[in-house]
Amino acid sequence: MAYSDKVIDHYEHPRNVGSLDKNDEGVGTGIVGAPACGDVMKLQIRVEGDVITDAKFKTYGCGSAIASSSLVTEWVKGMKVSDAMQIKNSQIAEELSLPPVKIHCSVLAEDAIKAAIADYQKKHGTSEATPSTPE
C-alpha cells in the first residue's frame, strides 16, 4: 500500500515520542485502542492554566496510527484545552491523506486527545467535557 509523504515523514521522524509522569497533577494521560485490534495509543498532555504546554505519545500500530498520534501531539502543543477538544478525526485524516481503511487511526488519535484531557480534568474535578466513546 502506498503511504502519503506526510505519513512517511511522521513515521520516520515522529514528533514528541516519550512519556510524561502520569502521576503529575499537571499531566493528563489517555490510552485508547486494544492490542487485539492492532493499535494502542498513549497520549499525554501537560496543562498550565488552560493551555497545553507539552504533549508526548507512544503508539503500537501501523504507520498511519503512528503518524496520526505524532501529528496530534504537534497540533495540541500551545493550544487551549477547549480548542484541543474540538480536534476532529477528519482533520487528521485530511492532513495525512489517509485512505478509507486507515480512517480508524485518525479516530483513535481524536479519542486519545479527548481521553488525555478527560484524565486531566478528572484530576482537577472539572470534567464537564466527557470523552467520546470509541465506536
Added chain:
Amino acid sequence: MSIETPIYMDYAATCPVDERVVAVMLPFFTTHFGNSASRTHQFGWVAEEAVDKARSQVASLINANEKEITFTSGATEANNLAIKGVAEFLASKGNHIITCVTEHKAVIDTCKYLERHGCEVTWLGVDASGLIDLDELERAFRPETILVSIMAANNETGVVQELEKIGALCHARKVLFHTDAVQAYGKIPLDVDAMHIDLMSISAHKIYGPKGVGALYVRRRRPRVRIAPQIHGGGHERGNRSGTLAVPLIAGFGAAAEIAGQDMAADTERILGLREHMRERLTAEIPEAIVNGTLQHHLPGTLNISFAYVEGESLLMGLKGIAVSSGSACTSASLEPSYVLRAMGLNDELAHSSLRMTIGRYTTREEVDYVVDRIRENVERLRAMSPLWEMVQEGIDLASIEWTAH
C-alpha cells in the same frame, strides 16, 4: 556495506523463473507454437511431445505416473477441481469432507462453497506447533466421509503436516486424501504411494517456473480416483479439464520440476543453512522474538517470527527495500490478524507482530545479514515508541488491562 536492494525474501509468495526454465520455454512461444491437441500435423505433434515430457517430469518428482497429471491454470484451480470434483462425483456415496482451519483460502473457500450446497465439513484445529491432531482426525471420520483435504506445508508458517500418517488413516477407511502441496512440492520429498495421497495440488511458480500453470495429481490405480470436471469443453486432460493447453508454461513447469528434483538436496542444505543463520541471529539479538510453528516438521526456507509489542505493518514500513510479508492484516477492513497464527493460539499482540521471511535459490548470506540488521534496528526503534513495550517493562500484565476495543 554495499548490497543491492530491493532484496527479495518472499519466495513463498512467488519466485523468479529460473533462467534454465526460460530457455526451455522460449521456443514454444514462436517456433513450436502448435496446439498440442492438433493431431493432423507436425506443429501439434511437437507441442504434444513437449507436454508429454513435462507431464512425466512433474509426475516423477512425486513418484507418480504421467497419466495421473492434469494440468490446470494453477493450484487454486487444482484445489477447486479436486474438492468440488470429488464432492460432485461421490455425491451419491456421501457428503462429508474433513479439512483444517489453517488451509489456504483456495481450500477454505471451496469447502465453504460446498457447505452452502449440501456438503458437511469438519474443520480440524491445529495445536501450538501448527499440526493437526491425528486423534481428532480419526474421530472426525463418518460413514459418509468422502474426502480429507489437508495441506502438505503451510504457506504462512512452513509447518509440514504428518502426511504419511494422515494418508494411512484415510486409506484404512477408503476415504480419499487430497493435499494442497503448493509450498511443499519440489522443496521436500513427496511420494504419493508411501503417503497414500490420492489427489495433490501443485503450482509451477513456487518452484521457479512460470505463473499461470499448475497441476492436479489424480491417482489412477488402487484406488482409481474419478472426479467431475469443473470446466467443460473439448475434453482435454482426459476430460478432467478442458481448454487448450498452455504449452510454453507447461514446458517450463516440467523443466522447473526436473531442476527442483536434481537440486533438491543441494538447495535444501544451502537454504536451510541460511534460514537457521537468520533464525539464530534474530532470536539471539532481539528479545522476545518468537518463532511461530514447530521447526521439527518444517520447510527449509520459511521463517515466521513474531516480534512482540511491535505491530507487523509498521515494521514492514521500516524495512524499505526488503520484500517480506506480514501476518498482520491491518490493511484489510476487518483488522483481523493472520487466521493461521490465531488458530495456533497466538495471543493478539503476537499475531499482529509477525513477519514471514522465505529464503530461496538466489538468497545470499549477505542479504540475510542485511535483513537481520534492518529488522533489529526497526524493532528497537518501534519498541521505543510502543506503549505495550513500556508497560511490559514496568511489569504490567497486558492481559489485566481493560482495553477499549474499537
